[in-house]
Amino acid sequence: MNSPAIRLEHRQHQTLTPRLQQAVRLLQLSSLEFAQEVQEAMGKNPFLEHEDGPVEDPSGFGDGNAAEPMASTATPASASSEGESDASAANDTSWERENWQQGGGTGTRQSSGDSDVSMMEMVAADVSLREHLHGQLNVMPLSARDRMLCATIVEGLDDDGYLRMGLEEIAPLAGLDPAPDDSELQIALRMVQSLDPCGVAARSVSECLLLQLGTIKHATDREIARTIITEHLERLAQRDVNGLSRVLGRPPAEVELVCDRIRHLDPRPGWRFGSAHVHFVTPDVIVKKVRGVWTATLNPAVIPRVRLNQVYAELFQRHRDSKHAELAAHLQEARWTVRNVEQRFATILSVAQAILKRQRHFLEYGALAMKPLGLRDIAEEVGLHESTVSRVTNNKYMATPGGVYELKYFFSRAMPTASGGACSATAIRGVIKDMIEAEDATDPLSDAEIARQLARQGLNVARRTVTKYRQMLRVPAVERRRKHV
The missing domain is CATH 1.10.10.1330 (RNA polymerase sigma-54 factor, core-binding domain)
Structure with missing residues (x-):
């Protein structure tokens, strides 16, 4: 008969401390979420304070405004080349800033006769x-x-x-x-x-479209549109031009023209009004070309300006005793917060620089020059674990002269080529996009034909993979792209 027994075993295993778990969680937060976490910590911890002083902008895109890098990345060379225009723009900007600050944060009021007008009152309100x-x-x-x-x-x-x-x-x-x-x-x-x-x-949708038929000037087209909306709305949604042509007894080119006019009507007229909830993306890293070399710098607008209050820390060290255990915990937490801010952005910058080193041809020539890249490649170069690189690239964005991209966008799996080399999936999507843009609108390329043309270029891609990539590019199917003449 078996009897219960007590046995001791020695095992080694890794365990994440609560502090390390918190660091991992903060690392995968977006810049906005991380800034909110730091702001909450500053509100609770007396040893943390906001660091005053001007914000340096190594990007050259703006004066510390988070939204300006995004607005300028697409056309970095569009800045004024005349010193007089630059000086005028700078004077206007400084004038607005000074007047805004003089208003005490409630809007600048300018006296004009007996009335005071606030700048905030001049902003158009959402209706x-x-x-x-x-x-x-x-x-x-x-x-x-x-x-x-x-x-x-x-x-x-x-x-x-x-x-x-x-x-x-x-x-x-x-x-x-x-x-x-x-x-x-x-x-x-x-x-x-x-x-x-x-x-x-x-x-109903039909009634909404019928109410807008007055915008179609030609009487014949208007009557054809009325018939399509009232009797064949499903065929219109399926872009079945040939079927509509047979039912209506009209040439396909005429039917397609009417269908195109119907699609220009607004099925949701209420969406034009009210506040538009636009979600802005603030880039964490800004890339620009300096003397022929692509460089990556942190966006100063996303770095929390927090520091340790040295005065409070020194006073606590002088009068430290067992009665101030809570203050000691706050001081330790403050030091950890400052160190975590530095470590987080140093890690982001090192990963971004490693990505930039491998994908610099993408910045020069576009998606067709994207190289295959995996998390392991970057992890080995910067000395981090793959999971850490994955967290760093999650919800982090890089502003380039060609646009703003998530760091994950630069990672693409390798696709074998006929010559024995490898090509990234992003590059193949770029080739597919170019093929579709150059196709004949009256005889568009099917997914199978695109796969055959890719094979002639040495890219062995299955037809279903072409379909997946086309859908990722938000390109409709071949029948929906066909134009009738």
């Missing part, structure tokens, strides 16, 4: 769809009852500009006595549908 429609109703000669019905319909619209609820649901919401009948509701709906933007208050 929602409902506000835009109500503004038009307010200037229309309507009775109080009709105005209330129209306003109720406007309030029932969704963000796309559609009326998703039925008119029978609108009637009780208006709160009118006597209750409006169906004819009144229909009149109010037509009034709202006559407002700008054209197509608003539609109850």
